[in-house]
Amino acid sequence: MAFLSGAPLDLERLIAGVEAPDRGAVASFLGRVRDHHAGRRVLRLEYSAYTPMAEAECARIVSEAESRWPVRVALEHRIGALDIGDAAVAIAAAGAHRDEAFDACRFVIEEVKRRVPIWKKESYADGSVKWVGAGGALVGDEPVGSAGS
Amino acid sequence: MPSPTTQIVNVRVLLFASFAERLGLEAVRVSLPALATVADALDHVRSLPGGERIPPRPLCAVNLTHAALDTPLSEGDEVALLPPLAGG
Numbered sequence: 001m002a003f004l005s006g007a008p009l010d011l012e013r014l015i016a017g018v019e020a021p022d023r024g025a026v027a028s029f030l031g032r033v034r035d036h037h038a039g040r041r042v043l044r045l046e047y048s049a050y051t052p053m054a055e056a057e058c059a060r061i062v063s064e065a066e067s068r069w070p071v072r073v074a075l076e077h078r079i080g081a082l083d084i085g086d087a088a089v090a091i092a093a094a095g096a097h098r099d100e101a102f103d104a105c106r107f108v109i110e111e112v113k114r115r116v117p118i119w120k121k122e123s124y125a126d127g128s129v130k131w132v133g134a135g136g137a138l139v140g141d142e143p144v145g146s147a148g149s
Numbered sequence: 150m151p152s153p154t155t156q157i158v159n160v161r162v163l164l165f166a167s168f169a170e171r172l173g174l175e176a177v178r179v180s181l182p183a184l185a186t187v188a189d190a191l192d193h194v195r196s197l198p199g200g201e202r203i204p205p206r207p208l209c210a211v212n213l214t215h216a217a218l219d220t221p222l223s224e225g226d227e228v229a230l231l232p233p234l235a236g237g
Contacts, residue, residue, distance in 0.1 A: 119167070
């Protein structure tokens with residue numbers, strides 16, 4: 001399965017891919033492009049990725065969630081040029097009960113933000129553009145994904 | 150045992166997003182002495198024109214997996230220098 005998509009995300013399709021008669025709870029998360037960042041008005045943005053590693057890291061995150069909780073997880077992240085309101089990331093986690101569905105869904109979005117090599121370049125209303133780094137970004141002496149933490 | 154100085158490790162270093170723009174490069178081939186680490190590959194890239202604009206301890210990966218700076222390198226490894234992540 002490809003986790004990165006150049007086409008609009010379809011959360012309903014992700015949900016359909018994980019639901020089953022014995023999974024009574026489906027938790028989902030949809031991250032959309034915001035119209036502001038650090039007090040500046042954002043017009044559009046572009047996501048780029050280190051594609052083979054991003055795919056591998058997404059697969060590891062989904063696998064970790066599915067081994068930690070009794071759930072099935074679907075994940076997709078958009079790549080390329082996006083407008084305000086476009087879905088950037090979609091996650092669906094289905095399990096027998098809500099606790100594992102919510103917990104797995106939350107785990108996946110937090111790990112995506114922490115580990116998956118994706119970058120975004122924002123275009124602002126004043127004509128400027130900027131690569132945006134997550135607050136509290138990782139530094140090189142704190143490797144992730146290998147310690148099982 | 151042959152002297153380590155006679156052995157060379159050839160790796161490819163990939164740059165992304167703001168790092169690629171700062172150096173005007175997306176990939177660099179680097180030859181390092183045997184027993185070299187990710188930090189040695191990073192030092193080489195930071196010595197290139199524009200390389201001083203790469204931070205001293207960026208997030209790094211080797212062969213598609215996050216890796217610490219002291220990770221030893223082998224012939225043919227793909228090293229990646231990763232600007233602060235912004236997915237999600």
